[in-house]
Amino acid sequence: MQFNQSQAIYLQIADYVCDRVQTGQLKPEDRAPSVRELAVTLEVNPNTVMRSYEHLQQQGIIYTKRGLGYYISEDALQKLNGQRRNQFLQEELPAFFHKIHLLGIELDELKERYDAFKAQHSNP
Amino acid sequence: MQFNQSQAIYLQIADYVCDRVQTGQLKPEDRAPSVRELAVTLEVNPNTVMRSYEHLQQQGIIYTKRGLGYYISEDALQKLNGQRRNQFLQEELPAFFHKIHLLGIELDELKERYDAFKAQHSNP
Amino acid sequence: MQFNQSQAIYLQIADYVCDRVQTGQLKPEDRAPSVRELAVTLEVNPNTVMRSYEHLQQQGIIYTKRGLGYYISEDALQKLNGQRRNQFLQEELPAFFHKIHLLGIELDELKERYDAFKAQHSNP
Amino acid sequence: MQFNQSQAIYLQIADYVCDRVQTGQLKPEDRAPSVRELAVTLEVNPNTVMRSYEHLQQQGIIYTKRGLGYYISEDALQKLNGQRRNQFLQEELPAFFHKIHLLGIELDELKERYDAFKAQHSNP
DNA sequence: GTGGTCTAGACCACC
DNA sequence: GTGGTCTAGACCACA
Numbered sequence: 001m002q003f004n005q006s007q008a009i010y011l012q013i014a015d016y017v018c019d020r021v022q023t024g025q026l027k028p029e030d031r032a033p034s035v036r037e038l039a040v041t042l043e044v045n046p047n048t049v050m051r052s053y054e055h056l057q058q059q060g061i062i063y064t065k066r067g068l069g070y071y072i073s074e075d076a077l078q079k080l081n082g083q084r085r086n087q088f089l090q091e092e093l094p095a096f097f098h099k100i101h102l103l104g105i106e107l108d109e110l111k112e113r114y115d116a117f118k119a120q121h122s123n124p
Numbered sequence: 125m126q127f128n129q130s131q132a133i134y135l136q137i138a139d140y141v142c143d144r145v146q147t148g149q150l151k152p153e154d155r156a157p158s159v160r161e162l163a164v165t166l167e168v169n170p171n172t173v174m175r176s177y178e179h180l181q182q183q184g185i186i187y188t189k190r191g192l193g194y195y196i197s198e199d200a201l202q203k204l205n206g207q208r209r210n211q212f213l214q215e216e217l218p219a220f221f222h223k224i225h226l227l228g229i230e231l232d233e234l235k236e237r238y239d240a241f242k243a244q245h246s247n248p
Numbered sequence: 249m250q251f252n253q254s255q256a257i258y259l260q261i262a263d264y265v266c267d268r269v270q271t272g273q274l275k276p277e278d279r280a281p282s283v284r285e286l287a288v289t290l291e292v293n294p295n296t297v298m299r300s301y302e303h304l305q306q307q308g309i310i311y312t313k314r315g316l317g318y319y320i321s322e323d324a325l326q327k328l329n330g331q332r333r334n335q336f337l338q339e340e341l342p343a344f345f346h347k348i349h350l351l352g353i354e355l356d357e358l359k360e361r362y363d364a365f366k367a368q369h370s371n372p
Numbered sequence: 373m374q375f376n377q378s379q380a381i382y383l384q385i386a387d388y389v390c391d392r393v394q395t396g397q398l399k400p401e402d403r404a405p406s407v408r409e410l411a412v413t414l415e416v417n418p419n420t421v422m423r424s425y426e427h428l429q430q431q432g433i434i435y436t437k438r439g440l441g442y443y444i445s446e447d448a449l450q451k452l453n454g455q456r457r458n459q460f461l462q463e464e465l466p467a468f469f470h471k472i473h474l475l476g477i478e479l480d481e482l483k484e485r486y487d488a489f490k491a492q493h494s495n496p
Numbered sequence: 497g498t499g500g501t502c503t504a505g506a507c508c509a510c511c
Numbered sequence: 512g513t514g515g516t517c518t519a520g521a522c523c524a525c526a
Contacts, residue, residue: 008525009314022226045526085227093234096220097241102146103209107231107238110217114231117221132501158513169503174515182306190381191511191513256516270474282498293518298500315498315526333475341482344468345489350394351457355479355486358465362479365469380510417511 001042009044013052018061018084021076028077032062032070059083125166133168137176142185142208145200152201156186156194183207249290257292261300266309266332269324276325280310280318307331373414381416385424390433390456393448400449404434404442431455 001016003009020026032038035053039046053070056062060079062070073079100107125140127133144150156162159177163170177194180186184203186194197203224231249264251257268274280286283301287294301318304310309324321327348355373388375381392398404410407425411418425442428434432451434442445451472479 005312005314010525019226047526051525081227084223085229088223088227089237092220092223093237094241096216097238099208099212099216101242101245102143103205103212107235111231113213113217114221117218118225121225134501159515160513171504172502175501177514188377188514189511190377191509193513258516267474283500284498295519296517299516301499312499313526315524317498329475332471336471336475337485340468340471341485342489344464345486347456347460347464349490349493350391351453351460353457355483359479361461361465362469365466366473369473382510419511423510 010048010051010055013038013042013044013049014055017052017056018080021061021072022080026072028072028074030072031068032072034069134172134175134179137162137166137168137173138179141176141180142204145185145196146204146208150196152196152198154196155192156196158193258296258299258303261286261290261292261297262303265300265304266328269309269320270328270332274320276320276322278320279316280320282317382420382423382427385410385414385416385421386427389424389428390452393433393444394452398444400444400446402444403440404444406441 003012017026017032026032032053033041035046035049039049042049053062053064057064057070060073061076063073064070100110127136141150141156150156156177157165159170159173163173166173177186177188181188181194184197185200187197188194224234251260265274265280274280280301281289283294283297287297290297301310301312305312305318308321308327310318311321312318348358375384389398389404398404404425405413407418407421411421414421425434425436429436429442432445433448435445436442472482
């Protein structure tokens with residue numbers, strides 16, 4: 001996995017896990033990959049993965065069973081949908097509108113790009 | 125001016141200046157506000173403004189005349205439009221699409237929000 | 249290290265690092281001395297070293313690994329050789345020729361001085 | 373005239389005057405161009421030219437006749453040749469040798485470049 | 497431990 | 512007045 005250098009790695013890992021939950025690859029009550037395992041796959045320091053998991057745990061997306069590992073919370077999906085949606089609508093969307101306004105792009109122009117995007121990601 | 129704490133202040137200042145160029149409040153060959161002046165208006169340390177200006181200078185948006193001040197480059201607008209547009213289309217847009225896809229939002233739903241946004245910013 | 253007062257210290261530090269790369273004391277993918285470490289050895293403020301490193305980074309000579317330190321780019325040597333050589337041939341050499349021409353010095357006269365210089369720097 | 377931004381303008385003007393003396397375009401006891409006149413030709417602030425002249429006067433290259441203007445000193449040429457030659461040999465030459473050494477350039481290689489340079493500047 | 501940002505205050509050269 | 516450099520010291524996020 002490649003990391004964007006403009007955002008903290010542990011946040012990118014947390015986002016990656018959230019994505020997998022939202023897309024159903026990780027279901028409630030599933031066991032999340034172990035810290036060491038994920039650290040190897042992503043080629044990062046285990047401490048960094050640990051920090052991601054602490055971050056997710058704090059938000060109630062995952063929880064820990066002592067000696068067993070981290071598990072996806074039952075209400076992870078609802079939390080994610082609510083939480084991310086709110087943040088998106090209140091913070092990111094205005095910034096997004098500001099940008100396309102400055103660039104002189106209209107929403108209509110984005111439609112075909114979005115269709116292309118969807119086509120590309122549904123049949124990889 | 126209020127600063128977002130998730131991004132460096134000097135970058136936000138640089139963005140602010142770019143915005144003023146893109147909206148035509150600062151025209152090519154205009155003199156940019158002096159470092160000290162802008163520092164006072166934005167209530168930050170002059171060093172911080174200095175850093176913003178160095179950042180903009182190395183991108184070719186502004187240039188310096190010895191002992192006189194900083195001036196907007198002749199091709200600042202073109203550079204900004206090209207540069208920001210490219211970055212937007214190649215980096216931000218895919219991330220944006222990814223998000224709305226995960227959240228199950230369709231582009232059509234954003235239209236009325238965008239109209240509201242435009243109305244709000246044209247008649248403050 | 250002694251600094252020339254006619255040039256900014258942070259540029260002299262950057263030059264110093266470049267020299268070490270060109271002479272092979274620092275090899276591609278090596279870790280550069282940490283900001284604080286170099287600041288102590290050179291007896292300057294850490295901010296000043298930081299500025300040198302930022303300067304080198306934006307030229308692609310070094311890059312940063314989050315939380316780990318600065319590393320020499322893989323193509324640092326090629327960049328340096330190309331960049332410095334071009335600047336030398338196009339800017340410094342004409343000025344040099346201009347000067348010796350005004351002073352009435354011929355290239356031949358410099359040869360023995362150059363030999364002396366080389367002898368002095370190979371067997372210190 | 374175009375100015376290099378890495379050196380103070382007033383020094384570049386001073387150098388320009390010295391060059392004209394060394395090449396014989398300005399002879400001892402000639403009147404130097406008036407401050408205002410030179411300021412117009414070079415498109416700079418008269419204060420800046422004034423500073424150049426003060427600088428040259430301090431070195432004894434020119435002197436002032438009250439109400440008449442600045443004149444080239446009788447011994448200007450000798451001073452220039454001695455002074456510049458010393459500075460050149462002691463400060464610039466070692467730096468120059470250092471550079472070509474790092475770049476792996478030999479003096480012999482510069483010979484033909486120098487010939488080309490002389491040819492270009494004798495028959496413009 | 498590492499880099500990165502910010503403040504405060506000083507001093508300089510330049511126009 | 513302008514930009515530019517440097518120091519000192521603080522605080523933060525990251526690995």
